[in-house]
Amino acid sequence: MKINIKNVTHRYDVEVLKELNLDLEGYQSIAIIGVSGSGKSTLIRLLSGLEKPSQGELYLNSYNVMNEDYKKSIGFVFQNHNLFPHLTLKKNITLVLEKTRGFSKEDASITASKYLSLLHLEDQEDKLPKNVSGGQAQRASIARALSVNPNVIFMDEPTSSLDPILTHEVLNAVKELKTIGKDFIFVTHEMSFVKDFADYVIFMHQGEIKEMGTPSILNTPQTEELKLFMEKVR
Numbered sequence: 001m002k003i004n005i006k007n008v009t010h011r012y013d014v015e016v017l018k019e020l021n022l023d024l025e026g027y028q029s030i031a032i033i034g035v036s037g038s039g040k041s042t043l044i045r046l047l048s049g050l051e052k053p054s055q056g057e058l059y060l061n062s063y064n065v066m067n068e069d070y071k072k073s074i075g076f077v078f079q080n081h082n083l084f085p086h087l088t089l090k091k092n093i094t095l096v097l098e099k100t101r102g103f104s105k106e107d108a109s110i111t112a113s114k115y116l117s118l119l120h121l122e123d124q125e126d127k128l129p130k131n132v133s134g135g136q137a138q139r140a141s142i143a144r145a146l147s148v149n150p151n152v153i154f155m156d157e158p159t160s161s162l163d164p165i166l167t168h169e170v171l172n173a174v175k176e177l178k179t180i181g182k183d184f185i186f187v188t189h190e191m192s193f194v195k196d197f198a199d200y201v202i203f204m205h206q207g208e209i210k211e212m213g214t215p216s217i218l219n220t221p222q223t224e225e226l227k228l229f230m231e232k233v234r
């Protein structure tokens with residue numbers, strides 16, 4: 001994928017991203033890491049077009065991310081699964097496909113089953129979110145994000161609400177998606193997942209990109225901030 005960030009500043013009550021510039025091309029799976037409050041979620045929300053920057057512009061694959069066509073070409077997985085509680089896992093997907101993508105009932109059903117199976121949920125599709133594990137619900141929300149056939153999938157700490165076993169289960173399922181030909185941009189605190197899945201890493205610190213490069217930067221930090229971060233997460 002190709003990312004171009006031009007002079008982006010974002011503020012809520014204070015400035016959380018500061019004059020960010022970035023030009024990247026040729027990576028398929030980009031991890032954004034950093035301590036809590038460093039601006040990772042803000043950056044991924046801006047890149048996905050969920051929020052508009054206070055200043056500056058962001059482009060993904062040459063689309064301005066505020067473009068409505070762009071927004072239809074991406075999928076987003078939130079920290080919590082965000083499924084409709086009153087709908088089964090399968091209905092959570094078919095509803096989106098029918099209402100926002102114009103799928104017929106039959107096509108929506110076939111597509112939902114296909115992606116639920118890909119995430120190993122074929123025997124759970126008729127259950128409500130409250131009747132499956134947190135890991136299964138999060139896998140269903142990944143299936144939902146994939147079902148609209150996006151070019152890029154964003155994941156904002158998809159395992160932050162899960163225990164270590166469920167985290168492992170969800171991340172293993174994501175690793176299996178490496179070969180499906182999609183691009184991924186994700187925030188995570190799981191460094192082993194970064195090493196296994198990412199082909200590029202962006203390390204944020206206090207609203208700035210402090211270091212970036214292939215995952216090997218994690219083994220040889222050049223800045224004191226990344227060195228300290230790696231000591232904390234190890």
Ligand SMILES: Nc1ncnc2c1ncn2[C@@H]1O[C@H](COP(=O)(O)OP(=O)(O)OP(=O)(O)O)[C@@H](O)[C@H]1O
Nearest residue numbers: 012013016034035036037038039040041042043187
């Ligand atoms: N909607 C908001 N309103 C006001 N301040 C916000 C909002 N969202 C984030 N912030 C602030 O912006 C800063 C960066 O937050 P952000 O969520 O991007 O960091 P993060 O690195 O993703 O943190 P975490 O790992 O805890 O999710 C923090 O100081 C946070 O309190």
